[in-house]
Amino acid sequence: MREDGTPRLVLVAEDATPPLTTDVLEDWIRLPATDEDVESRVQVLDDRVRATASGAPELDEHGLLHFGGRWVPLPPVEMRLIAAMLDRYRTVVSREALSRAGWPETVPGRNVLDVHIVRLRRRVADLGLVIRTVRSRGYLLEEGSLESAGA
């Protein structure tokens, strides 16, 4: 396994046996090969490096949510909602917990949370983040799978 996170493309001679590692950051190609094929495999390895190296989103003190080198400003309510989801990144947060986080003083009406989830979804989608619904249990924040996020 590539301990340091560096990808490797093994060039296999015509009469040699290809390697059998399961390391996702290692690949091989049989020579002779076209530039196109080499480029293709190199790019996939690069994409995998970037995919495995991406960390968790971060919320700074000004209400800016950072992820993947981009950021979006969040209004107060949605900032508190995201904060609660970040505390439990990639795990389920109940609707009650979100209600308490978003509205510390009052108890919001039935659909207030729904509407804010919709608006929050649109914002974080620009960062390549996804809020998934777990029916009757809550919501879950995670990175979108192979998304094409707008700039």
Add this chain to the structure above:
Amino acid sequence: MREDGTPRLVLVAEDATPPLTTDVLEDWIRLPATDEDVESRVQVLDDRVRATASGAPELDEHGLLHFGGRWVPLPPVEMRLIAAMLDRYRTVVSREALSRAGWPETVPGRNVLDVHIVRLRRRVADLGLVIRTVRSRGYLLEEGSLESAGA
């Protein structure tokens, strides 16, 4: 991404462009290729399936069933059924036991359990899990057979 956890080896024609997915369960090879090279890539894919799907599935407290790096949400009834099957992973669980687990209060009709088994089968299939029938004795949960990639 291969939703069901089955690997795929794409055979790329001589004049075609190779795919660029970062999915670790997908690979490609340029035709014409020797049997040795195809075998090698197939085996690596199989090894990766084994690696990602090793260990028992886990049901968290929110009704999410995790296996092989993926998860699916389960509704209440099916969550209780799976919990019973996980207690006896890879061994037979009787229909009566499943009925008691799924419906602690009432006694379900004859094919209520049948229908839920069907629906449960479809869900866990996405994780590469299989519910096998042992006629007149019950059901059994296990990982799906590691199958080679198709063309």
Add this chain to the structure above:
DNA sequence: CAGTGTCCTTCACGAGGACGAAACGAACGT
């Protein structure tokens, strides 16, 4: 082998509930 009953699989349907989304208006800040 044909007949028969049991067990299992799957579909289609409908009621009820949970969720999503648009539209509107009020309040707020600049």
Add this chain to the structure above:
DNA sequence: ACGTTCGTTTCGTCCTCGTGAAGGACACTG
């Protein structure tokens, strides 16, 4: 005056889950 935030209402859609019914797979019997 203008854009943004935020709560409310309203309506639509999807999901859950039980029911009924049609059919397949299998064992057992004559």
